[in-house]
Amino acid sequence: MSTFATPVVCAIIEQDGLIMVAQRPPGKRLEGCWEFPGGKIEMDELPEEALHRELFEELGCQVEIIQTGRPVSHVYDWGSIMLHPFRCSLVEGSQQPVAYEHSALQWLPLAELGGLELAPADLPVLEWLNQEAAKAE
Numbered sequence: 001m002s003t004f005a006t007p008v009v010c011a012i013i014e015q016d017g018l019i020m021v022a023q024r025p026p027g028k029r030l031e032g033c034w035e036f037p038g039g040k041i042e043m044d045e046l047p048e049e050a051l052h053r054e055l056f057e058e059l060g061c062q063v064e065i066i067q068t069g070r071p072v073s074h075v076y077d078w079g080s081i082m083l084h085p086f087r088c089s090l091v092e093g094s095q096q097p098v099a100y101e102h103s104a105l106q107w108l109p110l111a112e113l114g115g116l117e118l119a120p121a122d123l124p125v126l127e128w129l130n131q132e133a134a135k136a137e
């Protein structure tokens with residue numbers, strides 16, 4: 001197995017106090033798990049560029065970045081990823097997200113995300129979101 005960690009971006013899209021999560025489709029790794037939409041960063045692409053590209057491809061929406069999180073690494077049995085999380089909001093006039101590539105989308109309060117079967121790499125991201133929410137109180 002390569003020791004190179006595949007760089008991945010993900011967006012925590014927030015709207016009206018809710019967060020969007022997307023369900024990974026059948027036939028893909030982590031099938032049925034919930035994730036924050038995004039995907040692999042391509043060669044010669046900045047994380048922010050990958051984020052905008054992936055969200056437009058997967059959901060048809062445009063976002064602006066509210067806050068950049070610290071990248072988290074996770075080792076799966078098929079390899080490692082380095083996940084770059086971004087808190088985002090939809091830009092004014094953007095299409096609402098549509099599940100072009102996911103099985104389902106749902107908007108949930110932060111407190112309910114812990115009850116989902118999230119992709120394991122997303123647990124430290126959830127921890128970060130909880131820390132930021134506690135700071136904002």
Ligand SMILES: Nc1nc2c([nH]c(=O)n2[C@H]2C[C@H](O)[C@@H](COP(=O)(O)OP(=O)(O)OP(=O)(O)O)O2)c(=O)[nH]1
Nearest residue numbers: 008010028029035036037038039040081119121122
């Ligand atoms: N987009 C996204 N991917 C995540 C998250 N958490 C997590 O472990 N991943 C993993 C799943 C995939 O292995 C990889 C992202 O790959 P991808 O979404 O671009 O493409 P893919 O499903 O075809 O990936 P793969 O089957 O080749 O691993 O990162 C997350 O919150 N969002």
